[in-house]
Amino acid sequence: MRRDVKAERVVLAVAKAIEAKFDRGDWLTLGYETGYADRVREHPRLLRSLDWNDDDYSGHVLDMVEAILRPSGRHIGAGPRRISTRAIDEANFAIVERMLGLSKWLAQHEPVLFSDIYGSRVADVGVDELQAAAKQLGLVDVDEHAARIRRGIRDDPAQAIGSAKELLETVLKAVLGLHGNGPETKKDIPYLLKQANITLGLDPAGARGSDPGAEQRRKALGALTNLVNSIAELRNAGFGTGHGLSQRPTLDVATARLAVSAAVTAATFYIEAHAAEQG
Missing domain, CATH: 1.20.120 (Four Helix Bundle (Hemerythrin (Met), subunit A))
Structure with a gap:
């Protein structure tokens, strides 16, 4: 991951890959590996919208990815929301990067985001x-x-x-x-x-x-x-x-x-x- 990449681009890239690839089991695995299993299960709409293929699933994916990759980021559930100014949590990013095969998926499906995050394919x-x-x-x-x-x-x-x-x-x-x-x-x-x-x-x-x-x-x-x-x-x-x-x-x-x-x-x-x- 490039040091000068904007955190929002990383969150967006991971969210797009998760939306395309994850099922319920993948979400729970990610939750256990990052320490966010309870938040994944307790999110009021994330897994439900996935199971029912609801239109609001994309937004809930972004919410959860923001929470996992930028731990001081948006609050999930009740209460006011705020956007984090913190950088990406590199340990959690390494986990999702491995689970998703992120660079390969982005190179094939989101080349602009790939370039933003990784630079040249070479x-x-x-x-x-x-x-x-x-x-x-x-x-x-x-x-x-x-x-x-x-x-x-x-x-x-x-x-x-x-x-x-x-x-x-x-x-x-x-x-x-x-x-x-x-x-x-x-x-x-x-x-x-x-x-x-x-x-x-x-x-x-x-x-x-x-x-x-x-x-x-x-x-x-x-x-x-x-x-x-x-x-x-x-x-x-x-x-x-x-x-x-x-x-x-x-x-x-x-x-x-x-x-x-x-x-x-x-x-x-x-x-x-x-x-x-x-x-």
Whole structure:
């Protein structure tokens, strides 16, 4: 999400997507995830107007989205109403963004709102494809990293690079079956990449080591590995979030985009290779 976007445009975009996609169960799920379940159930008209396809449903959706995304916003139910001047609640926005597949839906159905909220379509650096691949394997953690990358690539390159490194670690550990926070999971990216290649039979001695194009694939993976390793180095050098730095050096958006694009491409490849191996 762009830092300079008007909060009202975000509320409108989310409301339009919810009106098009949500059913009663989706509303209740959103309520439980954001802490607004009681307000969703107790709203005098929201779920009723949805069930009966009433003309006033759109207005009630806007009311509830305003309440969830801008917590000091409109009062729901009795009493006077006031409009909030507060910014969007980013935690709640991340939840609705994930539930709705918001950027993809806006790009297809509301391109003007997409541009207002996310900027250029190019900036998504393949995140939609990554999320689609991860969903097939049930890697739910990928959604959180992808959402942070999507928000950060334009406005907070350090956040995007930090999230890109975490994304790669999440995917590679999933391929290797390393779960939780035990000592066996404390591995760096070069080690994880090497072991993932062995696990998936992509190394020269592996099951896929003699496939047509295997040598060229290894060369491509080698080049990609160098890019991926540079992401970890950028982050460790202080260009990405982490390590508690108080005076962080800045990185230009073009370099951040290159690093993040490599991370997303690598993560998508390993997810799809893992899916093929399982299949």
